[in-house]
Amino acid sequence: MKRYRREDENSYALGITLTFELLKYAPEYARKVYIHSKMQEGESLDKLLMLCVECNVPVEYGDKPFNILSQKENCFVIGEFKKSHRDVTGNANHVVLVNPSNAGNMGTIMRSMAGFNVTDLVIITPAVDEFDPKTVRASMGAVFHLNISVFDSFEKYSEAFHGRNLYPFVLKGKKSLSEAEFVKPYSLIFGNEATGLPDSFLEVGTGILIRHSANIDSLNLPIAASIALFAATKGDF
């Protein structure tokens, strides 16, 4: 066993809560569950072991994987899983992240997506690793609820999924989010943390602007994406 690297076939859910999410929502990808010698016996462990039996996932005892994979002192369970996607579908609403660069941000966006029931995520590369243990952790397990597709250009995505309503979020957007109507199936499109979307997106669909004061240059990416999800879905709740 080695430290996680992006090219690995498997990744890891660090901690018992994330491992439960893995076994409940993506059991088909679960490969193994590691248990540390300091893991307390009791109801949680019993439930975990039962779920492993149900999902046919082998359990391995020992502390070595924890020294290699986890920096946290209170991590006593690790779920290993195959890095595999359920693809996004054409009928669903999408969030499209163009060149996102931060694992914590991507995970936070995943959590908001699961929260607002927009469960199809499109990633345009180059991008941060959607299965990095840091992404998984920041998502609080929401990554296991999502359908994900990865494209190496926005053009390839829009060819594969044509006839959708595209809403790029740009500072030069013509429509204010407060007044925008999102027609399904829609794609909410966000750019990189530092650079935003390139100007070519001004020609795409309906550009949306989240109005804010001049005190800041821009909103934090997961904040902008989550506000957009709230505004786009609020009729659904």
Place this chain on the structure above:
Amino acid sequence: MKRYRREDENSYALGITLTFELLKYAPEYARKVYIHSKMQEGESLDKLLMLCVECNVPVEYGDKPFNILSQKENCFVIGEFKKSHRDVTGNANHVVLVNPSNAGNMGTIMRSMAGFNVTDLVIITPAVDEFDPKTVRASMGAVFHLNISVFDSFEKYSEAFHGRNLYPFVLKGKKSLSEAEFVKPYSLIFGNEATGLPDSFLEVGTGILIRHSANIDSLNLPIAASIALFAATKGDF
């Protein structure tokens, strides 16, 4: 010079962008500007030095403070400032954070507050340090735009600022955010990251709920606060 500790009288804006924010928006608190030997000569440096002269802030050259204070390799300017507040005012709208525990989250909320022009922040202790360099960095300098007051209980805050409209954000809130009207001057009140607000807040003002799916337990704290700020202020932009 030592590593930053909470009890210190001064804190630090790490990086040239944050230091500009300090000198522009809170020059009265700026104490010193440190410049690394690797800082490139040119327009940015000239502008910075000019601003230091205008604000009467001494400049010190040398690499030692950077080895002590910054973990980032590309940090070549540090602004030292006195940890001091402009107090919140009764006429303004407030964000009230009850026992926030994460510096990055607090900084992100500050950035959204500056973005949505709700610039008065109340902190109920125990709480993370609002002047921790990590908070300052996550705020992207927004901390220098804010008025901040700290109380050691919510009761003391509500005694000091009575007659306001209080909106605690609670999972058991009766009013959905999508339908809520916020009457000024209002206080948007948020609990700790892990535990939320205690049940005693069910008796306070009008409880607000941000509806989300059962896929997640709760929204991330800065996400919830920023969505609330967007919803409360959208008539203002």
